[in-house]
Amino acid sequence: MASPDEQVLQPPRSEHDAAAETVRDPARIAGILNAITFPPVLVNVALPGVRGLFTSALLQVDIPGGQVLLDALNPDEGHALVAPGSVMHVHAKLKGVQVDFPTRVLEIQSREHLPAYVARTPASVRYHQRRRHFRLRTGQLRDYSIVSLGPEAGELRGRLVDLSAGGLRGAFPRDPGLVPGRIIDGCALTILGEQPFDCGLEFVHVHPSPVTGEIEAGARFLGTDARSRERLQRLLTKLQRQHLRHRIPE
Numbered sequence: 001m002a003s004p005d006e007q008v009l010q011p012p013r014s015e016h017d018a019a020a021e022t023v024r025d026p027a028r029i030a031g032i033l034n035a036i037t038f039p040p041v042l043v044n045v046a047l048p049g050v051r052g053l054f055t056s057a058l059l060q061v062d063i064p065g066g067q068v069l070l071d072a073l074n075p076d077e078g079h080a081l082v083a084p085g086s087v088m089h090v091h092a093k094l095k096g097v098q099v100d101f102p103t104r105v106l107e108i109q110s111r112e113h114l115p116a117y118v119a120r121t122p123a124s125v126r127y128h129q130r131r132r133h134f135r136l137r138t139g140q141l142r143d144y145s146i147v148s149l150g151p152e153a154g155e156l157r158g159r160l161v162d163l164s165a166g167g168l169r170g171a172f173p174r175d176p177g178l179v180p181g182r183i184i185d186g187c188a189l190t191i192l193g194e195q196p197f198d199c200g201l202e203f204v205h206v207h208p209s210p211v212t213g214e215i216e217a218g219a220r221f222l223g224t225d226a227r228s229r230e231r232l233q234r235l236l237t238k239l240q241r242q243h244l245r246h247r248i249p250e
Contacts, residue, residue, distance in 0.1 A: 021126070032094065036099065037061050041094065043056050053180070067119065069116055087102060103119040115235050150184045156201065157172075166220055171209065178203050199224045
């Protein structure tokens with residue numbers, strides 16, 4: 001059973017989240033963290049309650065000592081938001097696979113006149129396996145497939161860009177404060193004129209589109225009941241068959 005501190009650090013997840021593996025084996029965690037450290041990979045850092053992301057890098061991994069060292073946050077105004085005890089949610093891409101882990105800052109050091117953060121080695125790492133679900137793309141969903149966010153996000157409506165049994169990607173006309181790790185309950189999907197699917201969403205990446213200016217966000221499903229999951233899977237299976245028979249143009 002996780003300690004209270006581990007429960008605070010552990011990002012929320014669904015028991016039906018098939019898109020990510022939670023790695024708890026220390027040797028595997030060490031391998032993943034070392035692969036992010038060298039050759040160096042830029043990471044995104046989310047701070048709870050702060051909108052937007054900061055970039056950093058994992059400088060050192062000390063598994064026996066239970067510590068990692070993170071480089072200064074960029075933009076540098078992020079440094080004023082960090083203190084010993086602060087929680088950081090770190091997101092990286094390792095050979096095209098998303099890796100996420102939370103950590104808590106233990107100490108702030110100064111390296112070459114820039115801050116660096118000694119933080120706790122994560123007890124677990126989320127390793128997002130390559131997609132195993134059939135995923136519907138924009139051309140197949142057409143303009144009348146939408147995602148409506150829950151009341152806490154003003155019930156903002158956006159275009160459904162793509163969809164699988166594990167999650168979705170949507171494009172919204174404005175940013176209702178979406179950040180990786182945020183959970184919004186009371187959302188609904190309307191897909192190709194079908195009855196709406198009710199669900200919760202946990203957002204895993206958020207960025208502005210350089211082409212349309214919309215806010216594009218990827219999320220995994222939370223809190224869907226068995227009947228809704230079965231309906232969604234039946235629809236995806238039907239459309240996958242049509243796609244394979246070339247009845248739906250890309």
